[in-house]
Amino acid sequence: MTILTALAVLGCLTFLLAFILIVANKKLQVREDPRIDAVEQMLPHTNCGACGYPGCRPFAEALVSGKVLPGKCSVSPDEGRAAIAKFLGVGIGAEEKRVARLACGGGNNVALNRARYHGIQSCQAASLVSGGGKGCFWGCLGYGDCEAVCDFNAITMNTFGLPVVDIDKCTACGDCVEACPKDLFSLHPISHRLWVNCKNLEQGEAILEECQVACTACGKCAMDAPDNLISMINNLPVVDYSKNHQTQIPIQRCPTGAIVWLDDKLGIIKGAESKKIIRKGQRQEGIS
Amino acid sequence: MKPESFWHIFINASLINNFVLAYFLGICPFLGVSGKKETAMKMGGAVTFVMVIAATCAYGINLLLIAVGAPFLQLISYIVVIASTVQLVEMFIKKMSPALFRALGIFLPLITTNCAILGLVLFQTNKGYGFLESIVYALGAGAGFTLALMLMAGLREQLDFAEVPEVTKGTVLTLLIAGILSLSFMGFAGLGG
Numbered sequence: 001m002t003i004l005t006a007l008a009v010l011g012c013l014t015f016l017l018a019f020i021l022i023v024a025n026k027k028l029q030v031r032e033d034p035r036i037d038a039v040e041q042m043l044p045h046t047n048c049g050a051c052g053y054p055g056c057r058p059f060a061e062a063l064v065s066g067k068v069l070p071g072k073c074s075v076s077p078d079e080g081r082a083a084i085a086k087f088l089g090v091g092i093g094a095e096e097k098r099v100a101r102l103a104c105g106g107g108n109n110v111a112l113n114r115a116r117y118h119g120i121q122s123c124q125a126a127s128l129v130s131g132g133g134k135g136c137f138w139g140c141l142g143y144g145d146c147e148a149v150c151d152f153n154a155i156t157m158n159t160f161g162l163p164v165v166d167i168d169k170c171t172a173c174g175d176c177v178e179a180c181p182k183d184l185f186s187l188h189p190i191s192h193r194l195w196v197n198c199k200n201l202e203q204g205e206a207i208l209e210e211c212q213v214a215c216t217a218c219g220k221c222a223m224d225a226p227d228n229l230i231s232m233i234n235n236l237p238v239v240d241y242s243k244n245h246q247t248q249i250p251i252q253r254c255p256t257g258a259i260v261w262l263d264d265k266l267g268i269i270k271g272a273e274s275k276k277i278i279r280k281g282q283r284q285e286g287i288s
Numbered sequence: 289m290k291p292e293s294f295w296h297i298f299i300n301a302s303l304i305n306n307f308v309l310a311y312f313l314g315i316c317p318f319l320g321v322s323g324k325k326e327t328a329m330k331m332g333g334a335v336t337f338v339m340v341i342a343a344t345c346a347y348g349i350n351l352l353l354i355a356v357g358a359p360f361l362q363l364i365s366y367i368v369v370i371a372s373t374v375q376l377v378e379m380f381i382k383k384m385s386p387a388l389f390r391a392l393g394i395f396l397p398l399i400t401t402n403c404a405i406l407g408l409v410l411f412q413t414n415k416g417y418g419f420l421e422s423i424v425y426a427l428g429a430g431a432g433f434t435l436a437l438m439l440m441a442g443l444r445e446q447l448d449f450a451e452v453p454e455v456t457k458g459t460v461l462t463l464l465i466a467g468i469l470s471l472s473f474m475g476f477a478g479l480g481g
Contacts, residue, residue, distance in 0.1 A: 005358045013349075013365055017372040024376055028383040 035064045035088070042084050044075045048151060050173040069093025075152075075171040096189040098172035100155075100165050104140040104184045105197040105258065105268070107160025109279045111139055111211035122148075127181035135210030138199040140184055146176035167264065190264075194229075194245045196237050197268070198258040203235045208256070212277055215258035221250035294424045297417075299479060301428030307404045308436040309466075309473040314404030318436060319462055321395060328441035329434065331395050336430025338374055338399050339408055343426035345369045346409035347419055366409045374400040404433060439469060 040060040047055035051072045053062060062068045063084065070076070070084040071093035085092040117126050117133040123145040126132040132141040142161030154169035155176060163176075167190065177185045184199060198215040200207050207214040217235035230237045230250055237259055239245055248269075251259050257274030292300075307313045314335070321331045349365050378396050382389045389396070399405065408429050412422045443465055452461055 002358070005356055006361055009353065009356055009358055009361055010364065010368075013368060017368060021372055021375055024379050028379040030382055030386070 033064050036060050038087065039063050039084055042076075042080060042087070043073060044080070046075050046151065046171075048075060048171060048173040048175070050074045050171050063088060066090070071095045074098065075173075096191060097167075098187050098189050099167045099170040100172060100174075100176050100185045101188045101192070101195060101262070102140065102163055102165065102184050103186065103195075103197060103199050104138070104162065104182075105213040105260070106134070106136055106139040106211040107158065107162040108142065108282045109160045110213050110277055110283055111136060112209070112283060114210070124179075124181050136200055136207060136214060138182060138184075138201065139211060140182065145179045145181070146185060149175045149179040151175065188241075192239075192241055192245065193262045194239050194247065194250060195260050195262050196239060196258065197260045198236070201235050212275070212283075213256050213258055216256060218255065220253040220255070221259045224253055225250040292421070294421070297421055297424045298428035298431070301425050302432035302435065303473070303476045304479050306432040306436060306473050306476075307407065307429050308433055309470040311404075311407060312470075313407040314402050314433060315466075317395070317398070317402060318440060318466070319459075322437050322440035322444055322462075325438060325441040325445060327395075328437040332430070332434025332437050334396055335399055335402060335404065335433050336427065338370075338377060338402075339405055339426040339430045339433075340423060341373050341377065342366075342370050342405050342409055343412055343422045344419075345373060346412065347417075347422045350413050362413060363410070366406060370405055370409070371400050404429065436469070440465065443469075 036057070037060075040057050043056040043060060045056055049055065051059045051068070051074070053059040059068070059073065063070060069091060070081040070088075072095065073081060074095075074097065076084075081092050112135040113133045114135045115130070115133040117129060119125055119129060121143050123132070123141040123143045126141050126143055131137050134141055140162055142157065144155075144157045144163065146163050147155045147157050151173065152169045152171055154166045154171070155163045156166070158164050165176075172187045174187060177183075177187060179185075182199070196215065198213070200211070200214045203217040205216050207216060215236055217232065219232050219237075221237050222230040222232050226247065226249065227243055228240070229243050229245060229247070230239055232238070237250075248261050248271075251261050251269070251271040251274075253273050254271045255274060257270035257277075259271075261269040263269050301307070305311060308315065308318045317331055317335070322328050346366055346369060349369055350359075350362065353359050353361055353365065374397065378389075381396070408426060412425050415425075417425055440462075444462065447461060447465075456464065
């Protein structure tokens, strides 16, 4: 008899609760647009944040609600963006590919250290100790924080201890921009080829003791550039990219090769009058 | 026996017989979710909420079980009720406040297996509390749980910056603090029993 009571009570209880849960599940179901899941499937799942949203899912929600266009995702291949655009019946909204650009040319073949740093091998740590050991206060420290933080393996450190960005792999997510304690990285459309490859704010040639490719603020590039394309601000040339900047004239007379032309295939092109540095090893103190 | 006042029940559940530090119930979230004050507060809130609902349901179930003469089914019925309540609460919060749902995250479904809640409903039945008394008891237990979690989280936040011996770092230190906290809560025994 007791067993029957137990069975009956528990049976009733279970069915009652199951019923409540089923009803609640139906009533309280949160209806989400099924397209959000579909669009999220088509996105690259990297959650890198390059689009300006916290991850791929919020971006998918924004896409479905029509706030953005698929072109904002810089990681998807073109076919992926086209597929999303077709699925949602919107334009791709293609944006020009952007990449991270480094504003320092001071590898250890041209730049000197004024102190030896023996701490944790990271730029963030080194920069806390009087700005790191580099002769130029503004220059790349070369411990590769940017290489470590890049999720896409787009940054590799070259033999001179400078990061090199693989523009095919770079998605302009901005992680390296945040990682660099010297603020050397910035995101630029790939068409920005006229490039100031230095962040040194000191005027004069004294800096050349520390780094042979530093900008000495001589101002020749600003003088040569057509249409006031370049202005000198804080002892550095600043390119006004809103003007026509597809010209190699400004780089020609640069004595140190601090302003350069970035070519997709040939790499960094320096002006005709910039001094040639062919040193393959590390620059030693006392040799200039 | 003179019926206990609500105030007495509340103080008893929250301080004198604190669920975490005196009964050692709900140690899992006490150690797991006490890293940050913010999450500790939210966890405490969620547990209190489920405690109140579970206490209400358990009161009803207990009446039913006594009516059909099967009080030995208390334990198993409570487990079933608590599990479904948590499910229901989860669905409800997801529908009503997606922000809160996201903030609570995995803690919400994990309350299902929180022994402090099962302990609460069993104690309340054993003590023979009425409907209102049960609710006050649940509120007190929840407040006590939140208090313990917040104390622990505050201490752990401070200790993150303190120099502690190498051997005591991490879980060891957490357990040591838990022990000392528990000892200090024994001091509340003088308030009543």
